[in-house]
Amino acid sequence: MVGGMDHHDHAAHGHVAEDARSAASEHTPHVHPAPAATWRMAASATLHCLTGCAIGEVLGMVIGTALGWTAGPTVVLSVALAFVFGYALTMRGVLRAGVGFRQALKVALAADTVSIAVMELIDNAIMVGVPGAMDAGLNSRLFWVALAVSLLIAFVLTVPVNRWLIGRGKGHAVVHRFH
Structure with a gap:
């Protein structure tokens, strides 16, 4: 119907009809826009990934240091465990919302993969790049300071990535419907 409401009364359901939407066909499905990507929301998503x-x-x-591994295998193990724990934290909340395991895994993969990958790339590059940090051992101040600084820098550089993803309905935006 042109100029009026279609057979579905938007006002009765609390929807505000926009000019573009009301001019569209009555068969056009409702599109839910991506959440507003605030810096606070991006920081929260990044903190979750961190x-x-x-x-x-x-x-x-x-584990790698205790087993006397070189930097390569230790980094591979660290990255693998970072993904496992990152996905597990997201899945925990989604599973609590009553979603099945396979669907929760899909949500976690969609929500966290890019964020964790960026974070891992940055913090591991820093750890490997700091002379002696990977060989310093667990009782070394150099190891722990380098690790803390690498994670802090990774956090700071990943926040804008998460803001961009959330603004496009991707990344942690896919988890919000389960909270």
């Missing part, structure tokens, strides 16, 4: 990354990084570094 938690999983830090758990995996530290555990991987501890």
